[in-house]
Amino acid sequence: xxxxxxxxxxxxxxxxxxxxxxxxxxxxxxxxxxxxxxxxxxxxxxxxxxxxxxxxxxxxxxxxxxxxxxxxxxxxxxxxxxxxxxxxxxxxxxxxxxxxxxxxxxxxxxxxxxxxxxxxxxxxxxxxxxxxxxxxxxxxxxxxxxxxxxxxxxxxxxxxxxxxxxxxxxxxxxxxxxxxxxxxxxxxxxxxxxxxxxxxxxxxxxxxxxxxxxxxxxxxxxxxxxxxxxxxxxxxxxxxxxxxxxxxxxxxxxxxxxxxxxxxxxxxx
Amino acid sequence: xxxxxxxxxxxxxxxxxxxxxxxxxxxxxxxxxxxxxxxxxxxxxxxxxxxxxxxxxxxxxxxxxxxxxxxxxxxxxxxxxxxxxxxxxxxxxxxxxxxxxxxxxxxxxxxxxxxxxxxxxxxxxxxxxxxxxxxxxxxxxxxxxxxxxxxxxxxxxxxxxxxxxxxxxxxxxxxxxxxxxxxxxxxxxxxxxxxxxxxxxxx
Numbered sequence: 254x255x256x257x258x259x260x261x262x263x264x265x266x267x268x269x270x271x272x273x274x275x276x277x278x279x280x281x282x283x284x285x286x287x288x289x290x291x292x293x294x295x296x297x298x299x300x301x302x303x304x305x306x307x308x309x310x311x312x313x314x315x316x317x318x319x320x321x322x323x324x325x326x327x328x329x330x331x332x333x334x335x336x337x338x339x340x341x342x343x344x345x346x347x348x349x350x351x352x353x354x355x356x357x358x359x360x361x362x363x364x365x366x367x368x369x370x371x372x373x374x375x376x377x378x379x380x381x382x383x384x385x386x387x388x389x390x391x392x393x394x395x396x397x398x399x400x401x402x403x404x405x406x407x408x409x410x411x412x413x414x415x416x417x418x419x420x421x422x423x424x425x426x427x428x429x430x431x432x433x434x435x436x437x438x439x440x441x442x443x444x445x446x447x448x449x450x451x452x453x454x455x456x457x458x459x460x461x462x463x464x465x466x467x468x469x470x471x472x473x474x475x476x477x478x479x480x481x482x483x484x485x486x487x488x489x490x491x492x493x494x495x496x497x498x499x500x501x502x503x504x505x506x507x508x509x510x511x512x513x514x515x516x517x518x519x520x521x522x
Numbered sequence: 523x524x525x526x527x528x529x530x531x532x533x534x535x536x537x538x539x540x541x542x543x544x545x546x547x548x549x550x551x552x553x554x555x556x557x558x559x560x561x562x563x564x565x566x567x568x569x570x571x572x573x574x575x576x577x578x579x580x581x582x583x584x585x586x587x588x589x590x591x592x593x594x595x596x597x598x599x600x601x602x603x604x605x606x607x608x609x610x611x612x613x614x615x616x617x618x619x620x621x622x623x624x625x626x627x628x629x630x631x632x633x634x635x636x637x638x639x640x641x642x643x644x645x646x647x648x649x650x651x652x653x654x655x656x657x658x659x660x661x662x663x664x665x666x667x668x669x670x671x672x673x674x675x676x677x678x679x680x681x682x683x684x685x686x687x688x689x690x691x692x693x694x695x696x697x698x699x700x701x702x703x704x705x706x707x708x709x710x711x712x713x714x715x716x717x718x719x720x721x722x723x724x725x
Contacts, residue, residue, distance in 0.1 A: 301540055303526035303533035307654065308715040310524050310531070326523065327654050327718070332538075362680060369683040373676075381678035386693035393699060394675055397668065427553040431536050438661070438706060441668055447619075448672030452680065454616055455608070455673075460683075488538030491553065 297334055297496065298322075302488065304331050333486045338493055343413040345481045349406035352474040357399060360465035362449065364456060374467060375399060378445075397441040402478055405440060408433045409481060412490070422494050434487050443475050525718070532559045561713040569639050571708035576632060578701035586692035588674050593685065598692065601625065601670065623669040624698065631667075631705050634660050635712065642716055653717040661709045664702070671699045 298313035306329035313332050314322055321333035335341065356375055363372045379395035382388070408429040415423050453462045526533045531540045537553035546559050586598035599607065601624050608617035634656050641647020648656065674695045681689040
């Protein structure tokens with residue numbers, strides 16, 4: 254990965270000092286020659302993009318696979334070209350959903366003290382809040398620790414799966430991608446885990462606490478959730494989708510042209 | 523250094539498309555997301571959420587966050603009371619974690635967001651890079667305050683050992699959860715691009 258922010262975005266591409274940028278970036282204006290069409294279809298960057306966090310305009314460099322571009326001013330991630338991003342997103346989203354299912358299904362934590370024992374699953378925690386003055390927060394807690402992480406992975410899988418198998422992005426994928434970003438701060442699995450640790454230590458002096466398979470599934474879920482967060486970058490996903498579309502179109506154009514070309518040659522021969 | 527706004531463009535935050543300034547408030551032609559050059563009433567909204575967060579934070583500290591019943595004898599604990607009990611029993615590390623998550627972080631958040639808003643509204647305060655850093659930290663760290671609510675939920679679910687001991691959540695858990703949610707919304711409502719506009723108009 255290219256680390257230093259300035260050289261990746263500023264060096265020769267410049268953060269657009271003086272030259273006024275075109276009003277629109279979708280420069281599909283002039284009819285393109287065959288070679289140029291293919292060339293454009295293969296370049297990853299070249300257009301303008303604004304930093305999502307400070308609004309500075311950049312020309313996105315033609316990143317190599319694995320490189321990322323950071324804002325020259327505030328350092329926020331502006332573009333990232335991840336290797337096999339759809340394959341990885343699909344894999345990690347499926348893993349998340351399976352692990353979340355296991356974490357919810359299997360016993361989570363057991364506690365025993367002088368003959369009395371108790372075993373809970375994850376969702377027993379929000380249910381414990383559901384009575385009395387904390388009822389309104391129970392659903393939020395349930396969403397934070399289980400529903401939202403699951404839903405976000407589902408959204409990722411929904412968009413990534415067709416891309417992996419070479420089809421067009423599915424209908425409503427824009428909504429799915431937006432939902433993913435919108436829910437990002439409200440997914441709190443890792444905080445819940447810290448809560449489990451604090452509770453276990455708190456109880457440790459008074460009772461025997463043991464961990465069930467649900468706990469281990471949830472523990473395994475944390476790094477995969479973090480990986481999903483790490484490789485997902487909404488504008489870059491969009492860029493990959495557009496790139497895919499452009500390549501398919503360019504290939505189709507090429508095929509059409511050859512298709513027109515050949516019979517003509519045969520006819521003249 | 524030209525921003526999209528200065529170039530007469532709006533960046534779609536979802537797909538990255540650049541659209542002309544005239545489409546402010548409309549939908550992105552590529553992905554259908556809402557286009558906002560700067561979030562409208564960003565400072566006002568952020569301040570309003572912050573005020574709500576403060577309001578919820580008061581009962582969260584005054585009311586009991588959980589009730590421990592041991593052999594028929596009930597005992598109420600507030601957040602600070604719980605921290606004190608932990609420290610008293612010698613688990614300093616645990617007391618520190620709980621104190622950090624439920625007292626230090628929310629307090630720091632109220633102060634930092636308040637300072638940022640003050641600086642933006644009255645054109646003084648930190649230099650943009652520092653502002654940006656503070657906002658990033660607040661957005662990242664604010665969620666961790668939810669810790670206390672989760673601990674109460676787990677303890678209340680787990681400690682139901684017949685007549686020996688039981689824990690029930692108190693009203694402060696709800697108030698505290700609300701306070702965390704409100705302050706998270708406050709940090710989100712603050713458009714980070716405004717932090718860099720400083721001095722220029724920020725409608």
